[in-house]
Amino acid sequence: MAFDVATVHLDEFTHGDAAARDAFVRTLGDSLVETGFVKVDGHRVTRQDVDAAYVAARDLFALPAEAKAAYVMPKGAGGYTPFGTEHAKDSEAIDLKEFWHVHQDVPEDHPLFATYGANVFPDEVPHFRPAMMRLYRDLEDAAQTLLEAIAVYLDLPERDLADMVVDGRSVLRVIHYPPLREANVPGAVRAAAHEDINLITLLPAATEAGLELLDRDGTWHPVDGLEGEIVVDAGDMLSRHVNLKIPSTTHRVVNPKTDDLPRYSMPFFCHPRPDVVLDAPASLVGDDEKHFPPTTADDFLNQRLAEIGLT
Template sequence: MPTAPQLPILDLHDALTPGAPRSAEVARQFRAAAQDSGFFYVRRHGVPEALIAQQFTLAEQLLTLPPAVREALSIRHSPSSRGFEALGAQTLDANAHPDLKESFYCGLAYPEEHPYVRAGYQTYGHNQWPAQLPDAPTQCEAYMQAMLALSRRLMQLMALSLDLPENYFDAADGSPMVTLRLVRYPPHPPGADEHTFGAGAHTDWGALTLLAQDHHGGLEVCTPSGDWVDATPLPGTLVVNLGDMIPRWTNGCYHSNPHRVRNRHSGGAARYSIPFFYEPDYLAPITPVPGTVAPGTPPLFEPCTAGEHLRQMYLKTYAPQAKTWAPTAPSP
């Protein structure tokens, strides 16, 4: 498989805190990547490698539990869409076969009395945990908190990249929507046709995705020219990509590009990856940031809340399960 990185690498050393010396330099690099494919690596990102390694161990433990255990905790039984998702349950590319992957979903442990939990907003519901792995809730919460801290910092760097105050997006982060997904891809089938993927071509729906991938690789990114390039695993890095919320927030200035997965380089082994999806508060308004709409011209997108945006994206893939989505306004 290819070894040379084909996506930009942002080194976050001396840029991990507000006002850090290299913040402006990294923000310029962020802008260049965001105006191109919307994909880049981050290194020296502050998330302990031991924590990431533990998460991969947990991913393998979860996704090799007996089928009866996974079925009992299926995402189909969860109004908040958390738990196990079976092989072939999702089709990210409508022109391809069902995706060859299986997953486990969880999210932040918001308390029952939180108003968004009481309202039944999807990403604020309760997790499902297998009794066979009692440490899983604590371990996943620690991982999510580490990734959440990094996501918040990346949002600050994005603000700087747009010539906005460093804390511009902080106001949208009151009770963020967070989804952690642990994914297992079986080997790519020998002789598979061109419509067979571990994950079909798609863009992510939300704000930021922070991906930890194992050493096998398989993630492919579509560049603005239409070429597909490998997001080769690089030790000590995470892959970051912008979701569809960011073009909406920047009036098309920043991009979210398609990507897909084919587990073709593992020598017959399963591939594991751990995407962390960061979205702002459910009720955060998503309107073009200052400086992105030319005077006298309308914005490219209708204003909405973060929750409304995700609901629109969700319905495109999971229309039959649309009833699991909560209203887009708070209950009285």
């Protein structure tokens, strides 16, 4: 049987009749269970906004190294993370990338402002902030809707998962993979095999191919989305919270065959608020073993950030 990551249309869940919603939920959930990934169309993330974000990303990473270095923040926070900082869990080789984090933006009088702090944006690229915040909010909105559908698939209350991420610690990671002729390390790849930390990840189409997933039988498959599609995968927080009913899936970004191609991508890592407890609901345990003890999203995140070199 041919390997297939299903495509769903988000407007069938948000505006469809009961039959369309049921079909959406079933296809979405089954694809996540079987492959760990699903492709999403019919959302409100426009091509124009994605294109504007990629223009801003190219302008940002084209800045001189000393200009970008001025925006290096504590590891795992907002701002710039230089090339060669991050590595996959259990991997000694660095990933061949540099990136910028745009995190949750809350007002100064918000209870979580002291935890998140203010976002950092590059003065040299004034169009970076509006482009990224527009994309952040639209992806955040889509993520909540997808979490509603996942909850329905699991027979949980519809807002059970989505409420976890309201004002959550979600991050839009703007990534630049330089051409290999400029940045190559023996034995290293653009992003080594890993599972995402968060609940779900939403990835607008990258500028070049390279994303691959590992199927349940141990075979790698390319999984790049078409223009306009958002590729979605399940992360470790979701897998943990739902008692492995939806497993997280190993994926990677492989090196291109030529040494002159840069790659840009913008994954949105959807996170709960720091105090949210990851603990499988009783209905998802039943007579099965409960696979994980309770933990807060903050504790789990900090543990995983340490494992990948970001603390």
